[in-house]
Amino acid sequence: MAVNVTLRDHLLTRRSTGIAFLGEPGPTAEELQTLLTIATRVPDHGKITPWRLVIVEGEARRQAGEKLAEIAARNTPGLDEASLEVERQRFLPAPLTIAVISSPQDHPKVPEFEQLLSAGNVAFNLLHGAAALGFGASWVTRWYAFDAAAGEMLGVRPGERIVAFVHIGTAKTALEDRPRPALGDVVSYWQP
Incomplete structure (x- = not known):
């Protein structure tokens, strides 16, 4: 497989755009369909789709x-x-804004934790997909991601939980990168 320089460079420079720096325009209906398709191409052991997405746009915001x-x-x-x-x-x-909801399924071989990770990957793919389409995005969780009444208002069903709110729009400013961890501080090599 050949090196995909564009993708590599994107991954090396990926960063979030804070909500305060996002504005109109947002994705068109066609771009949203592409974004959702990108978002849902994630590891999903057992093909059980343990997540759902709730879109908040227009006046609904x-x-x-x-x-x-x-x-x-x-x-x-x-x-x-x-x-x-x-x-x-x-x-x-x-x-x-797209709410990513973990919707775990009973499965004898796929623990709920793995299903939760799959939902987290959906949120992360939304960030990548937004960037691929030329938009800025930010993954946020605040009190309302964990509040039962807020969850119910947003369509969370029993047994589900909100993993992320991914806010998407046009970046209104170029942001500087933040410090990243030194690899030596977070990477080790196992040896027998």
């Missing part, structure tokens, strides 16, 4: 934020208006 603010207000009585406004903005300004 604002509506989901309003519902998050309502849940936050119930969770924290007396929450101030500025904090509620932060919750209302959770799915803005990025034009597209």
